[in-house]
Amino acid sequence: MRPPDRPPAPAPADRATDERAAEKAALDAYSGYLDASRTAGGRGDPHAPELSRFLADPLLTRVRMAILQAKEHGAMRTGTLKSDPSVTAVSLDSVPATVDIQDCLDATGYRLVYVKDRRVVPGSGGKRYLATATATRYADGRWRISTGAAHQDQPC
Template sequence: MWKAYAKAGLTANPDEPDLAVYATDPALKLLRDGLAGYQAKGQVFKGEYGSTPSAVEATPAAAPTTVIIADCLDSTNFLVYKASGEKADDIPGGRRSTSATVKSQGGVWRVTSFAVREKGTC
């Protein structure tokens, strides 16, 4: 999901088709709304997220349909730029504790919700 979001951020495209491959509402809406906000301000973002997700819970245990994933998302090399190519600000990214709920829907796993905590939480 984060790679699709980074790809969409290159043009701040809330309609990037890859987003729906990895996320569904309400997570998908949250991603799209964020991108639309950047687009409205004439901003894009560039860089890569560092991510090492791990499943911390799966239910039901015998045949999981819901998995909770924990991560420490590293946005150190992920920055916001103006359309002109200049940095939008000098605020560096950082490491943030994240969690996501992933559900199997029709045999396809997608993120249904996620939380990204403030910088320095992991």
């Protein structure tokens, strides 16, 4: 007999459909996270509402702090960040459900610059590197990126 608080396991065809839907929702949240971070970073706005639409803690706080620190030092992000994400794992049975994402970020055209004169901040030159993230499905049914890591020592 199954526990009363857990729904019955879906049929295999339903399971595959649920996993594909989770993958799509997670990748959409990841894309939204990158766009929201670029926009908020370009404006120097750590409280941009689009951040909380696509991110959740602890990553939300980390992104806000990075934007705030850049702003306090008179800097902002500019340029283009290219992304090529893929799903590496789907865990619909975990509570909460999660999807793991791996990406090859190309930051060669994405720079931290001084607001005053648009000079590139020393040591902030971009490159291609591996990034990982976890999308989590929250009680409201929305997927948000809750953790993320840039593995800048791992080129891709």
